[in-house]
Amino acid sequence: MAHEADSQQPAGPFCQACGSANQPEARYCAQCGASLSGGQTPAAPVRTVAYVPNYLVHAILVTVLCCLPFGIVAIVFAAQVNGKLAAGDYNGAVESSRKARTWCWVSFGVGLAFAFAYAAYMLVVMGALAVISAA
Numbered sequence: 001m002a003h004e005a006d007s008q009q010p011a012g013p014f015c016q017a018c019g020s021a022n023q024p025e026a027r028y029c030a031q032c033g034a035s036l037s038g039g040q041t042p043a044a045p046v047r048t049v050a051y052v053p054n055y056l057v058h059a060i061l062v063t064v065l066c067c068l069p070f071g072i073v074a075i076v077f078a079a080q081v082n083g084k085l086a087a088g089d090y091n092g093a094v095e096s097s098r099k100a101r102t103w104c105w106v107s108f109g110v111g112l113a114f115a116f117a118y119a120a121y122m123l124v125v126m127g128a129l130a131v132i133s134a135a
Contacts, residue, residue, distance in 0.1 A: 012036075052093045054081035055100040062104050066111025074103035 012022045013036045015029035022030055029036060056078040061072025077100035084093035 041046055041111060051088070052081055052085060052097050053101075054078045054097060056081075058104045059100055059107075062107040062111065067107040067114070069102055070107035070110055074107055076101050 012024035012026055014021050015032060015034055015036060017034035018029060018032040020029060020031040022036060027036055028034065053075065053123065059071060059074035059078040063075060077096045080096040081093050084090075084096060
């Protein structure tokens with residue numbers, strides 16, 4: 001008779017909250033629902049994400065100061081970086097960051113080329129005007 005009582009009792013862990021016995025493979029108490037892992041629930045793994053620069057300030061500056069069309073493209077890609085990080089798309093955020101940086105440099109280069117071309121043009125025009133006025 002004592003043997004029958006032992007076979008009906010589960011041989012698993014006892015709940016620390018209510019004291020009832022549970023099945024060996026149980027993770028939560030069948031009576032009260034408390035965790036059987038010592039009262040602690042296992043922590044979810046925390047994924048640390050490395051910093052991904054968005055280049056938004058750079059994109060705005062080159063848009064205003066250098067080249068409007070290419071700067072707008074840089075702003076579009078820069079604006080995507082934080083949204084993709086928030087959605088958990090790390091690789092997409094890195095790709096958008098890379099494209100934003102590339103378009104910032106393209107915009108800067110085009111603006112710089114136009115500035116040099118304008119300066120050269122003005123030197124030629126001013127030189128021609130100086131020659132004409134001297135004659």
